[in-house]
Amino acid sequence: MKIHTFLIGLCLLASCSVAQPIRVLTLDSSRSGVCGGIDYNILTGNAFAAVRGAMDDPGNFGGGGVVDREIAWAAQVPVVTRDALQTCDVVLLSSNLTRLDVCERRALFEFVDAGGGVFMFSNGAISQMGLPLGATPAPVNGSGNGLITDESSPVTDGPFGAVAGTLSMAFHRGFDAVGPNGSAFVASDIDYGATFEVGAGRAVLYGDEESFMAISENGCAAGMLTNKELAIFLNTVAFIAPDPGFEFTGSGECCPADANQDGEVNTIDVLAFLNQWNGDEAFADINGDGVINTQDVLAFLNLWNGGC
Numbered sequence: 001m002k003i004h005t006f007l008i009g010l011c012l013l014a015s016c017s018v019a020q021p022i023r024v025l026t027l028d029s030s031r032s033g034v035c036g037g038i039d040y041n042i043l044t045g046n047a048f049a050a051v052r053g054a055m056d057d058p059g060n061f062g063g064g065g066v067v068d069r070e071i072a073w074a075a076q077v078p079v080v081t082r083d084a085l086q087t088c089d090v091v092l093l094s095s096n097l098t099r100l101d102v103c104e105r106r107a108l109f110e111f112v113d114a115g116g117g118v119f120m121f122s123n124g125a126i127s128q129m130g131l132p133l134g135a136t137p138a139p140v141n142g143s144g145n146g147l148i149t150d151e152s153s154p155v156t157d158g159p160f161g162a163v164a165g166t167l168s169m170a171f172h173r174g175f176d177a178v179g180p181n182g183s184a185f186v187a188s189d190i191d192y193g194a195t196f197e198v199g200a201g202r203a204v205l206y207g208d209e210e211s212f213m214a215i216s217e218n219g220c221a222a223g224m225l226t227n228k229e230l231a232i233f234l235n236t237v238a239f240i241a242p243d244p245g246f247e248f249t250g251s252g253e254c255c256p257a258d259a260n261q262d263g264e265v266n267t268i269d270v271l272a273f274l275n276q277w278n279g280d281e282a283f284a285d286i287n288g289d290g291v292i293n294t295q296d297v298l299a300f301l302n303l304w305n306g307g308c
């Protein structure tokens, strides 16, 4: 911080500018999965080492790079909280051992609405974050290879290049509908990648992680990364990054059983939840599987019974 202030001081004298870094938050190893020799931790694992290396390349992100701001990795956290989101501009999420709970999904929605950026890329990305962003997750797996369906999306035609044509695909999930905030850019037999603009912020959901992996292991993953997927990944980081100076100011504890978000858990929350559930509201998907059904009522009552 002192160095940054010093550089700004120097720059005032020399009339140059120091772009603020893009601060990137990721989940720690208590949440990122491991399969065989593949470690899905975005910051420390081998699964995404290639795309991470490209983000860290100053020719891509850095002074004089394609994007004139370097990447600064925020301290990893085990849980997405409003406090954790105050430390970053962008959140990258991939394969996680436990689904994002309803408090994490609420916090991420508030973060995007306030101007932050979220990129989630995994088989479960769309089932977990689709509903909060206004989309409808598909109930079935996608099949077939991918095809870029929008060549003028900011992530298929961005600062890191233009991408068109087909993509190889492994196991993935997708959308029934991307909804009013979304714009699909890639499909197999279902749309599986879309950009979202919600409030002041942006998000991208991609229903696969193997697309962004350069390594494979039988029974775990088939890495599909080529220059096309790499361009989509880097364009996405550039697209979702808020302008320099963004600060998320959301705060406050969140309890999954506090359905009306007033800071207390009482009988009013049962009624509030049932209203949300009846109205098919996104945060009535308590178990985070992308579907609102009776399992969510049971899940909510268990949480409510457990208190906070």
Ligand SMILES: [Ca+2]
Pocket (backbone or CB within 6 Å): 122, 123, 170, 171, 172, 207, 208, 209, 210
């Ligand atoms: Ca996959």
Ligand SMILES: [Ca+2]
Pocket (backbone or CB within 6 Å): 258, 259, 260, 261, 262, 263, 264, 265, 266, 268, 269
């Ligand atoms: Ca309450």
Ligand SMILES: [Ca+2]
Pocket (backbone or CB within 6 Å): 284, 285, 286, 287, 288, 289, 290, 291, 292, 293, 295, 296
């Ligand atoms: Ca559910």
